[in-house]
Amino acid sequence: xxxxxxxxxxxxxxxxxxxxxxxxxxxxxxxxxxxxxxxxxxxxxxxxxxxxxxxxxxxxxxxxxxxxxxxxxxxxxxxxxxxxxxxxxxxxxxxxxxxxxxxxxxxxxxxxxxxxxxxxxxxxxxxxxxxxxxxxxxxxxxxxxxxxxxxxxxxxxxxxxxxxxxxxxxxxxxxxxxxxxxxxxxxxxxx
Amino acid sequence: xxxxxxxxxxxxxxxxxxxxxxxxxxxxxxxxxxxxxxxxxxxxxxxxxxxxxxxxxxxxxxxxxxxxxxxxxxxxxxxxxxxxxxxxxxxxxxxxxxxxxxxxxxxxxxxxxxxxxxxxxxxxxxxxxxxxxxxxxxxxxxxxxxxxxxxxxxxxxxxxxxxxxxxxxxxxxxxxxxxxxxxxxxxxxxxxxxxxxxxxxxxxxxxxxxxxxxxxxxxxxxxxx
Numbered sequence: 001x002x003x004x005x006x007x008x009x010x011x012x013x014x015x016x017x018x019x020x021x022x023x024x025x026x027x028x029x030x031x032x033x034x035x036x037x038x039x040x041x042x043x044x045x046x047x048x049x050x051x052x053x054x055x056x057x058x059x060x061x062x063x064x065x066x067x068x069x070x071x072x073x074x075x076x077x078x079x080x081x082x083x084x085x086x087x088x089x090x091x092x093x094x095x096x097x098x099x100x101x102x103x104x105x106x107x108x109x110x111x112x113x114x115x116x117x118x119x120x121x122x123x124x125x126x127x128x129x130x131x132x133x134x135x136x137x138x139x140x141x142x143x144x145x146x147x148x149x150x151x152x153x154x155x156x157x158x159x160x161x162x163x164x165x166x167x168x169x170x171x172x173x174x175x176x177x178x179x180x181x182x183x184x185x186x187x188x189x190x191x
Numbered sequence: 192x193x194x195x196x197x198x199x200x201x202x203x204x205x206x207x208x209x210x211x212x213x214x215x216x217x218x219x220x221x222x223x224x225x226x227x228x229x230x231x232x233x234x235x236x237x238x239x240x241x242x243x244x245x246x247x248x249x250x251x252x253x254x255x256x257x258x259x260x261x262x263x264x265x266x267x268x269x270x271x272x273x274x275x276x277x278x279x280x281x282x283x284x285x286x287x288x289x290x291x292x293x294x295x296x297x298x299x300x301x302x303x304x305x306x307x308x309x310x311x312x313x314x315x316x317x318x319x320x321x322x323x324x325x326x327x328x329x330x331x332x333x334x335x336x337x338x339x340x341x342x343x344x345x346x347x348x349x350x351x352x353x354x355x356x357x358x359x360x361x362x363x364x365x366x367x368x369x370x371x372x373x374x375x376x377x378x379x380x381x382x383x384x385x386x387x388x389x390x391x392x393x394x395x396x397x398x399x400x401x402x403x404x405x406x407x408x409x410x411x412x413x414x415x416x
Contacts, residue, residue, distance in 0.1 A: 027265075029262065029265065032265065036257075037258070040253050040257060040258075041251055042246070042248045042250050044251040044252075044253060045248045045249045045251040049248070054251070058254060062253075062260065066261055066264060066265075069268055070269060070270050071270070071271045080235070080238065080239065081239065081242055083243065084238050084241065085242070086242075086245070087238065087242045087245040088241075091209070091241070092210075101213070101214045102214055103214070104222070104295040104299075105221050106224045106231070106294055107281045107293075107294040107295070109280075109281060110281040110293055110294040111281065112290055113225045113226075113293055113294075114225065114226045114227065115228070116228035130239065131242070134239050134242075134243045135246075152202075152206060153240075153241050153244055154244070156211070158206070158212075159202055159211075173202070174201075177201055177205055178201040181201040182201075184236055184237075184240060185233070185236070188232070188236055
């Protein structure tokens with residue numbers, strides 16, 4: 001199968017979730033190829049934006065998609081969208097491979113974990129809805145809030161450096177992030 | 192059920208979700224998450240924001256052979272262990288009393304608490320150093336006897352304190368199990384542990400503490416507080 005690896009036009013979020021599920025359920029290589037064509041260039045772009053050179057980013061993007069193949073059966077569309085799930089795989093790879101650090105994470109099966117009072121009852125449809133609304137809010141965020149949120153995700157800088165780069169007090173960066181999170185939080189509370 | 196009242200700030204939670212936060216601060220956030228369902232939801236939301244923004248990233252074309260190269264590896268790739276499955280067991284509690292320590296912190300301590308090699312910092316405080324980086328970032332566990340005042344100190348950078356047992360007072364606020372207090376830059380403060388039981392805290396700094404009292408400033412290079 002010839003691999004066309006240019007980014008292709010918009011796949012819907014449902015399409016993407018279905019592709020992951022087909023990989024997880026049936027080891028579907030056609031589904032994997034489609035997912036690869038969509039996400040590998042984005043993972044590569046993500047890593048280069050964080051400072052990796054093209055060669056390293058290329059290798060790590062391939063590793064990330066291989067990880068998607070290996071973990072596809074664990075994807076739960078009721079917990080997160082495919083894009084969020086793949087973002088977290090890329091993020092963890094970045095921490096491990098680019099920064100050579102551990103990412104501390106809580107363990108949902110830890111007996112010392114404090115459980116939630118009411119378990120969230122979500123399904124894939126609800127999750128898709130949430131994803132849509134998050135994207136809408138992101139598009140509608142005031143520019144100054146959108147910039148700091150995106151820089152936090154896609155540049156290898158702590159907030160103090162973001163502040164320096166934008167020539168703003170650190171407190172301003174923090175309050176813009178707080179305002180942005182507040183908008184998203186309102187959305188979550190409407191559910 | 193005691194619910195945390197003091198949480199990491201939004202920018203810290205976002206930085207944890209985005210991967211921008213360093214390991215030491217991440218240890219505080221993740222251990223707080225184990226004790227705070229509300230912040231677990233916040234982080235899940237922040238990750239969803241990341242996922243949404245991720246789709247808007249400028250793609251960077253892969254090499255023409257990339258897909259074929261990865262496809263050739265699929266058959267041998269197997270499955271990755273499930274991070275959340277019950278087969279991957281949380282760190283056992285190696286000491287009685289270690290039940291107050293959730294993951295991921297418990298893993299950093301090998302499930303120990305009393306049997307850790309505690310170092311005495313004066314009569315009222317014991318310390319166990321978990322992380323100590325050349326640049327000055329540290330993560331340590333502190334055990335403070337009840338009703339004691341910590342030396343007055345300021346910070347050059349950020350400091351995050353997560354209470355695991357007992358409580359401490361700082362100004363008008365009380366910080367109990369699960370609570371996080373963050374202090375930045377110029378803040379000078381003098382926390383006091385609660386009167387009823389020892390206070391066990393995870394304390395993370397990204398720069399060495401600056402002691403403001405004269406005696407402490409003289410002693411600091413020797414005590415390395």
